[in-house]
Amino acid sequence: MSDTTEEQKQTEDQDQQGLMFTEAVASSDSEWIAPGTAETEGTALYLELDGWEGPLDLLLDLARRQKVDLRAISILSLVDQYLDYIEKAEALKLELAADYLVMAAWLAYLKSSMLLPKEEQEDPSPEELALKLQLRLQRLGAMRESAARLMAGDRIGRDVFVRGSPEGLRIDRKTQWRCDMYGLIQAYGQVKARTAPAIHMVRERPVMTLESALDRVSNMLGVTLDWMRLEEFLPPHAEPRLRRSALASSFVAALELARMGKAEIAQDEIFGPMRLRRMRA
């Protein structure tokens, strides 16, 4: 499986982000040569410029060139190597991504404060910063190795293959509907009950129609020539509701008789009693 691991070093469709030089020396699918394996160390490093995923990655590779455990690396010499590298790159007039310059400045600061006597050091101490840098490198290193091991696993389509033409499984769902006689009849009954035509029954109420009021008023007017109050035309002993109805219809009947020229109406004041008498012929 070592050949597949080797393949991982070759970066296909290289993600341009994080590249340190805008003008990549090698094409993106070129073999990526690990620093340790370069035949002529020190020169190969500067020719393989598109291999690093940012300054931390470059630092990691430089650290590995020290060929010791990441815990045992000398941060001071790592800083020197990095600054040296950046210097050489600048000498070659290669455009450096800002990330790398920021890291260079930070490392230069770290180096200078590490060289200061203890009592003059600021907080956080350069030892803390160095240790944290080391921890970060360890973590990145661990992930890089894990990624390589992951990629070296038995991958479907590369190392193992699934069935070329599976028949496939299909489930056809079929619904068996159920309903019983009772449900059917009940449903119909409810539809009928719900939509049965509504019959409105109006209760009989004691009223005097306009017609009967007309008859009554004109008959009574025939008896006398004197003025009579409207109330006198109402049926005596009528219960209050009938009386109200009779008052209303008698009033309309009086207006109607006046219109026909059969009666005169007089009212002396607003809301005063209304009087009625037969029109003299």
Added chain:
Amino acid sequence: MSSDAPENAVDDLERAVEATLFATEEPMSVEALAGHLGDADVPSVRAAVQSLVAHYEGRGIHLVERSKKWHFQTAADLAHLLRREREQVRRLSRAATEVLAIIAYHEPVSRAEIESVRGVQTAKGTLDVLMEAGWVRIAGRREVPGRPVIYTTTPEFLQHFGLASRRDLPGVDELRAAGLLDPVDDAYDALMTPDEEDEASEEGATPEETETDAKESAETDLSGRAGATPS
């Protein structure tokens, strides 16, 4: 080839042929297999194929030959596993039941007529369900403006509901006598909720509850009433 070895022992060529035939998208001839496997000669590959055929005999998958090409396929007697039909029993929704009843009592009826009887709109899916159930069918078109489709019940409907003919459906008077025309809260609720919602709540809420009881009482009801009002 593998006959005298313990159960799993299988030679490299046979393994290679097995894996190749498994992974290939097209059936392969012995010659194509030999070509693919590079250093294998045709007779050896043929022997490996035969050994595989024997190995898979009686298993869930077989190695079969079709016009001189080999491929794995599911054992014929297990073909039903590939295309399963899953039946699920579902109760007819209240809306669908009403529509079915209206069709049964008034057939043939158009959708507009169904709606005028129900007093609510009928969702398209409701009639589909009844047709899927096999209880309702399209009986043609009514020769009136718009030529609406008209629906009737099917013989399966009569059969499912145990009716000899449509005349066996209890009449409206009988329904009233049975108290089925009395307004029920249910009926009111049903009116107040749109079809779909009605359907959904039916499915979720009412399980099979008193189905058997209901059926029995419906049947006794009917026979009792049938005696009382000979048609």
Added chain:
Amino acid sequence: MSSDAPENAVDDLERAVEATLFATEEPMSVEALAGHLGDADVPSVRAAVQSLVAHYEGRGIHLVERSKKWHFQTAADLAHLLRREREQVRRLSRAATEVLAIIAYHEPVSRAEIESVRGVQTAKGTLDVLMEAGWVRIAGRREVPGRPVIYTTTPEFLQHFGLASRRDLPGVDELRAAGLLDPVDDAYDALMTPDEEDEASEEGATPEETETDAKESAETDLSGRAGATPS
């Protein structure tokens, strides 16, 4: 059908499971198998699956478990035979590979957390590629200020990379024990805490070496280092 052929004797359920797993386009869990086979109970199906695993051991195809789902695949040692005419899996860029590993080992993880491990910004396209491949998905948001989106791997990821579960990620136990999956600040605090200092530093020292040995020569400079510092 198969009962009197001693070599191939296999019960009906096992045949059915075998046929189903051969025919399916997607890996299936034991539960899904039992469901598909209708009248089979889960323990019986599980036993049938185990029996099939044993049967196929040593053959050209294997039955493997990935994320609790089972599928047949060709034996890994036959890769050279099968790869020949097939187009290779598209290789991921190094950035994408690292991001995938960070997600797998730390999940769920936000983009900022990924970037803090890598020390560089992650291009938008990198995560897209991983999601398009179906190996990474968004798992929600972390309930911290800014509510960043968090990512996890998918069952397809395990399936594709031949891992039964996330516990099978190479070296994951050692990395965890060494604290290499903890954020730098936590690791620093742990180192600075007097009591745990010794322990932490001892464990912290080992993982890279043991891993290096375990994975042969994934990176040549590492193997060089392994030689320089005998463990």
